[in-house]
């Protein structure tokens with residue numbers, strides 16, 4: 029029977045009223061019952077306005093966090109994408125520790141996990157729950173102190189190769205050469221992670237033509253540009269559109285994965301054959317993951333597949349290359365800025381007290397024990413952490429403890445925050461490390477010596493590394509922390525002894541997945557950090 033025009037109209041009116049009532053409830057009624065309304069925060073912008081730009085802009089975030097804390101305290105309600113998305117931004121140590129230590133309640137939002145999974149598979153960065161637990165358990169032995177010691181010669185050889193490469197670029201050594209330290213160090217960290225990750229030579233310091241290197245680079249470029257156009261945002265919610273309307277990014281991801289799987293699967297088979305030999309001493313993470321996966325300590329049902337192991341290796345490359353190269357870039361930039369040359373000279377003098385002709389295994393413990401080098405690295409990671417902030421979502425209603433009182437709208441004060449299931453929590457890694465009320469009035473300045481005399485309040489802050497959140501905190505904190513600290517110390521040892529770093533171009537920080545440098549006025553050219561490197565006379 030064909031429906032009459034009037035019943036069709038009635039149906040449409042009912043549908044319209046249904047959608048309109050849902051939207052009215054979603055936009056105007058439900059927010060009134062959100063318990064986060066008890067937490068003070070800046071006035072809500074217009075209907076679809078947001079505070080996200082305000083807290084995520086790396087150039088302004090220190091100032092903006094400071095303003096928010098002075099006005100509203102350490103727990104602040106901010107507006108996410110719309111009225112239905114009020115979020116908690118917290119700089120309170122107790123609240124942060126709670127969120128980071130209960131990963132079963134506070135998970136990574138499915139939107140960011142989907143983005144990561146589309147690119148590098150569901151490795152440790154994206155997985156949650158038992159899958160994550162299993163992956164972490166299989167991977168832990170690969171990051172044991174004993175295994176990491178095996179990488180020391182590799183860290184030295186790549187640092188020296190980079191030093192020699194820079195020297196070869198100089199037509200007149202006394203003038204030095206201007207290099208984009210960000211790009212070059214990233215080539216070196218990629219090389220390190222290729223060999224440490226799966227015994228594979230990208231040779232990226234020498235040239236950038238290796239097919240697997242290019243496959244990863246292309247894919248990571250997409251990761252950086254994701255979220256910047258409408259289609260990628262729609263793709264998060266409706267992934268089917270990647271299949272129905274493939275575009276350049278889909279084509280690149282597919283092509284990259286074809287290359288990575290072709291080479292990766294071959295490497296896995298070769299490695300499997302070599303680990304059958306009891307005398308095998310290979311230390312790359314792929315070998316160690318394969319060994320750990322078949323060890324009797326891992327119950328059969330907890331083992332992961334070969335392709336999952338490749339996702340893990342890709343995750344280490346994704347999570348470990350740019351983070352380490354950016355941390356080093358920012359440290360070198362900070363040391364090369366006018367007014368900081370005395371710190372650079374002091375660091376070089378300390379490094380020069382060591383005998384560089386010692387074998388790497390004997391030299392590294394001496395480097396590791398150098399106090400000023402240690403302070404410089406901590407201070408660099410504090411002032412410009414590569415990971416600007418983290419996001420978590422409450423998977424059930426919860427009560428978060430706070431060490432600072434929260435003033436409710438009725439004027440009463442409480443020491444807990446009630447959050448409803450689905451509430452997003454922003455953990456401002458950078459903001460937390462630059463909080464003047466904890467670190468002192470000079471919190472925004474680069475002062476490595478502060479680490480010899482820290483304010484008492486700092487000593488109780490949560491964080492995997494030196495009371496900082498640079499490597500996060502809790503069970504989801506960085507598994508590669510020690511790996512990258514060792515790599516950074518050795519890179520700085522070799523490069524600082526080899527060169528003076530001077531005349532940096534004026535760069536600003538932008539939060540593009542990670543905190544990256546861009547030359548002022550030349551954002552479109554992409555992330556770069558040009559600095560003049562001149563051979564140091566002691567070389």
Ligand code: HEM
Pocket residue numbers: 136152153164343344345347348349351352355413414415418419497498499500503504505506507508509511512
């Ligand atoms: C300076 C260098 C590095 C920094 C600043 C850094 C920072 C971080 C941070 C903040 C997280 C937590 C992310 C989140 O909560 O969303 C993390 C997780 C992770 N990092 Fe790093 N990282 C560095 C180097 C590395 C290296 C060298 C590797 C591997 C070789 C690595 C592997 C990972 C992995 C696998 C995770 C996920 C851990 C999990 O969820 O269980 N990272 N890292």
